[in-house]
Every structure is written in C-alpha cells, then in structure tokens.
Amino acid sequence: MHVRDILTTTPTTTADALDLFDSCAAVEPDFMIGTWRGAELPTDHPLDGFLAASGWWGKQFLDAETVHPLLFPTRDGSALWAMNPTLAFSGLGVAEKAHGVKSMSFATPIAATRLLSQTRRSRARLRTTRYRGTDTATMVYDQLPINDVFHRISDDAVLGAMDLKGSPNPYFFVLRRDDSLRLIGH
Structure with a gap:
C-alpha cells in the first residue's frame, strides 16, 4: 500500500x-478495533523510510488492552506476525539512527529475526488522549515513550501522528482497514 492509495x-x-491532521475528525477508540494496513507519510522526519524499509505491514487493535503495533507479513505473504516494538526501537535513539534509511531495506533482516522478535503478547493499549487540543484515540506503547495519535480520514482510513518523546515533530503515517490476512500464533 502507498499513501496515495488513501490521500x-x-x-x-x-x-x-x-x-491535514488538525482538519480531520477525532476518533473514538472503538473505531480503531480491527486490522489496519499502513503506509508512511514522508515529511522529512528523521524516521521517514524506516517502517517502509523494515517491511512493516500495519497494526492490529483487538480491544482497548490488546494491541499489536508492528505487524509484518510472513515470507510467503499469506499471514501476519507481530513484532516486539521494544526490539525494533531499542535504545530509542532511533531518530538519530534512522538517518539514511530511505534507501536501505531492513525487510530481509527483520524477516530473518522473526523467531527472536516475534511476540504473541500485546505490546500497546488504546486510550483517548488530548493531542493538539483534541481528545482522540491514541495507541500507547507499553514499554516505549511513543504514542500514536489518530484522526479520521474516512470510514476506513486514519491519519496517524507518532508522538515520540524527544522528537520536536511527529512522524506521520496512514492506516486503512484490511482484514485480508490473519495474525499467526493467535
């Protein structure tokens, strides 16, 4: 998927x-329940290219307490697996580490580490928070200083703003509902 598929x-x-984010409507946490396919929205943020290079597929919200923030496709593309985000963003000097990832692919190394990085446990929660003066659905990572804040683009698409502690600007992405693949191990 590409951002132009949504915007x-x-x-x-x-x-x-x-x-754009401020012009879109806030969403209730229940709106986010489901599986969502993602794409980056490049804005010259230091993380631009990081998720695309990793082979990231999207997110899954089962309920307010059970969220899988990083989904990747299996090698054959027939299913999804959840990655522990603490491993993906370890040390969280990630903004500094991410420079230059636009031309580099991490998809093969991430797929190769699946046995070590795959998780069956939920690694985030869904809450309502106030961001830029608006109360809206927010994915709160369990072990990282990151909140992904969502505003509605349409009935099946949202704009996400990753609020990363220590980063002066948010990192943007879009999500579209897509229940076409199942999450393995669940």
Missing part, C-alpha cells in the same frame, strides 16, 4: 501534515 493530495512537510 488524493499528499502533504510533504510537517506543517502541511499537521494542517
């Missing part, structure tokens, strides 16, 4: 992405 006009700066 007809794609912002390219943080200011434009924030304008």
Whole structure:
C-alpha cells in the first residue's frame, strides 16, 4: 500500500501534515478495533523510510488492552506476525539512527529475526488522549515513550501522528482497514 492509495493530495512537510491532521475528525477508540494496513507519510522526519524499509505491514487493535503495533507479513505473504516494538526501537535513539534509511531495506533482516522478535503478547493499549487540543484515540506503547495519535480520514482510513518523546515533530503515517490476512500464533 502507498499513501496515495488513501490521500488524493499528499502533504510533504510537517506543517502541511499537521494542517491535514488538525482538519480531520477525532476518533473514538472503538473505531480503531480491527486490522489496519499502513503506509508512511514522508515529511522529512528523521524516521521517514524506516517502517517502509523494515517491511512493516500495519497494526492490529483487538480491544482497548490488546494491541499489536508492528505487524509484518510472513515470507510467503499469506499471514501476519507481530513484532516486539521494544526490539525494533531499542535504545530509542532511533531518530538519530534512522538517518539514511530511505534507501536501505531492513525487510530481509527483520524477516530473518522473526523467531527472536516475534511476540504473541500485546505490546500497546488504546486510550483517548488530548493531542493538539483534541481528545482522540491514541495507541500507547507499553514499554516505549511513543504514542500514536489518530484522526479520521474516512470510514476506513486514519491519519496517524507518532508522538515520540524527544522528537520536536511527529512522524506521520496512514492506516486503512484490511482484514485480508490473519495474525499467526493467535
């Protein structure tokens, strides 16, 4: 999936992405229940390219207490597996480490580490938080200083703003509902 599959006009700066985010409606946590396929929204953030290079597929929200923030496809593409985000973002100097990832692919190394990085446990929760003056659904990572805040683009798509502690600007992505693949091990 690509961001252009969801947005007809794609912002390219943080200011434009924030304008779009602020113009979209807030969502209730129940709206997020389901499996969502994701794509990055490049705005010249230091993390731009990181998720795409990793082979990231999306997120799954089973209920408010059971969230899988990092889903990846199996090698044959027939199912999904959940990665422990603590391993993906270890040390959380990730913003500094991420420079230059746009041209590098981590998909093969991440797939190769599946046995070590796969998790069956939920690694995030879904709550309502106030962000930029609006109460909206937010995915709160269990062990990382990251909140993914969501605003509604349509009935089946949201714009996400990753609020990463220590980063002056959010990292943006889009999600679209997609229940076509099952999560293995659950």
